[in-house]
Structures are given as structure tokens and as C-alpha cells.
Amino acid sequence: MNKSSVTSNSLVNVNSNLKWNELLNFEDKLVLIVDDEKDLRKIISYNLEQEGIKTIEASDGDKAINALNQNPSLIILDIMMPGKDGYEVCKIIRDSGNTVPIVFLTAMDREFDEIKGLEAGGDDYIRKPFSPKLLVARIKSVLRRVDQISKKGTLLRYQGLEVNTNNYIASVDGNEIQLPRKEFELLAFFMSQPNIIFQRETLLASIWEEDVYVVDRTIDVHINRIRSKLGPYRKWIETLKGVGYRFRPKD
Numbered sequence: 001m002n003k004s005s006v007t008s009n010s011l012v013n014v015n016s017n018l019k020w021n022e023l024l025n026f027e028d029k030l031v032l033i034v035d036d037e038k039d040l041r042k043i044i045s046y047n048l049e050q051e052g053i054k055t056i057e058a059s060d061g062d063k064a065i066n067a068l069n070q071n072p073s074l075i076i077l078d079i080m081m082p083g084k085d086g087y088e089v090c091k092i093i094r095d096s097g098n099t100v101p102i103v104f105l106t107a108m109d110r111e112f113d114e115i116k117g118l119e120a121g122g123d124d125y126i127r128k129p130f131s132p133k134l135l136v137a138r139i140k141s142v143l144r145r146v147d148q149i150s151k152k153g154t155l156l157r158y159q160g161l162e163v164n165t166n167n168y169i170a171s172v173d174g175n176e177i178q179l180p181r182k183e184f185e186l187l188a189f190f191m192s193q194p195n196i197i198f199q200r201e202t203l204l205a206s207i208w209e210e211d212v213y214v215v216d217r218t219i220d221v222h223i224n225r226i227r228s229k230l231g232p233y234r235k236w237i238e239t240l241k242g243v244g245y246r247f248r249p250k251d
Contacts, residue, residue: 032072094121190247
């Protein structure tokens with residue numbers, strides 16, 4: 001299938017004084033590009049490598065899963081592929097406990113498709129056609145964000161609920177829980193600023209890229225997924241109808 005995919009043409013982490021545009025050495029980063037269209041893979045690879053980012057490629061889901069043993073820093077994952085589609089590949093990766101950032105690449109633009117991708121464990125979503133420069137900027141921004149959160153090394157704990165931004169590990173009563181990157185960052189954002197009410201727009205601006213199109217349900221989906229994993233602490237993330245959300249730990 002011929003896909004027309006390429007056109008011609010500062011966020012803050014859980015600590016508000018840390019900018020995402022700080023310098024980062026990309027030479028130690030490896031991006032796995034998964035798409036059944038060879039020409040598109042080569043275009044993405046060329047543009048990333050021009051910025052010093054190493055790349056590896058996979059033409060289908062099975063090859064992508066096999067490539068995980070090379071420990072990519074980020075995965076660009078097409079949805080519409082023969083065999084295992086992007087949703088299935090993403091779910092397999094998440095079910096294995098791997099929290100590598102996954103950015104979906106797809107021509108689909110329906111709200112259902114985006115929500116399905118988020119529910120599968122995707123971190124971001126880029127629509128075709130896209131500008132190579134925009135794609136590279138988004139990938140670099142995700143890599144910066146992950147790197148800066150890890151370097152900050154913050155440990156946040158309320159009773160038995162704990163997140164460690166140094167290693168991206170969250171735990172409930174001593175048991176590690178699996179959170180994709182966006183869910184982890186959203187929980188860390190809440191826990192770093194307890195009892196403060198945040199509107200959806202504020203959460204989107206703090207966790208997602210400024211030029212990312214996300215539907216209104218994006219925050220709802222992520223918060224519902226986080227709650228489902230927090231056990232006895234699930235009610236600490238409160239919904240204030242018509243206002244927003246807040247993290248209110250109980251004594």
C-alpha cells in the first residue's frame with residue numbers, strides 16, 4: 001500500500017524549574033523505526049542520523065520485537081502493518097515490562113484510533129503526512145524529557161505509593177507496577193504537587209508536546225489507566241467535574 005507520509009515542509013517536568021530544552025548528547029541514543037514501507041524508514045533514519053541519533057529498522061512487528069534486545073532508547077511504530085499491527089506490538093512490549101517510549105506513526109486520524117493506541121501503552125502519536133523536521137524535533141524532545149527526569153532522580157512517596165524518577169519505577173505497597181512513560185510522568189506530576197487542582201489543558205501542556213494534537217479524552221484515558229494500577233490509592237487522584245483533577249493523598 002502506497003502511503004503518502006512526508007510533506008515538504010519548552011516543556012517542564014515534574015519539577016517546574018527543569019526545562020526540556022537543556023542540552024543532551026544524542027550520540028548514545030538508539031531509535032528503532034518500525035514501518036513496512038522501506039522508503040519511509042530510510043527518510044526517518046536519514047533525518048535522525050543527521051542529528052547524531054543512531055537508528056535501526058524493522059519492517060514488521062516480529063522483527064521489531066526481536067530488535068528489542070538491542071535496547072532502543074525510543075521506538076517509532078507504524079500502526080498499519082502486515083502481520084502484527086502496531087497496537088499488538090505495543091501491547092506485547094508493555095506486557096513484557098518494557099517501558100521504552102513508543103511513538104505511534106499513522107495516517108489514521110479518528111479519535112478511536114488514538115485512544116486505542118494510548119490504551120495499548122503508546123506515549124505519543126504522530127500523524128501522516130508529517131514534516132521530517134517536525135518528527136525529529138518531537139523525537140528529540142521525548143528523549144530530552146526522559147533523560148532529564150532520570151537525571152533529576154526524584155523519589156516521591158506517600159504512604160505505600162512511591163515513584164522514582166531516576167529509574168522510572170513506580171510501586172504500590174512495595175510491589176512494582178508497570179506504567180508507560182506518559183502514565184508515569186503524569187503520576188509523578190501529580191505527586192510532586194499534591195492538593196493542587198489542574199485543568200486538562202494544564203496537564204496536556206505539561207506532559208505532551210505543544211504541537212501534538214490530542215483529543216479531549218486523552219487525559220481521561222491515562223488517568224483511568226493509572227487509577228486501575230494504584231490499588232488502595234486509586235481514589236487519591238480525584239476528578240472535580242467541570243474543573244479538573246488533583247492528587248489528594250489521605251492521612
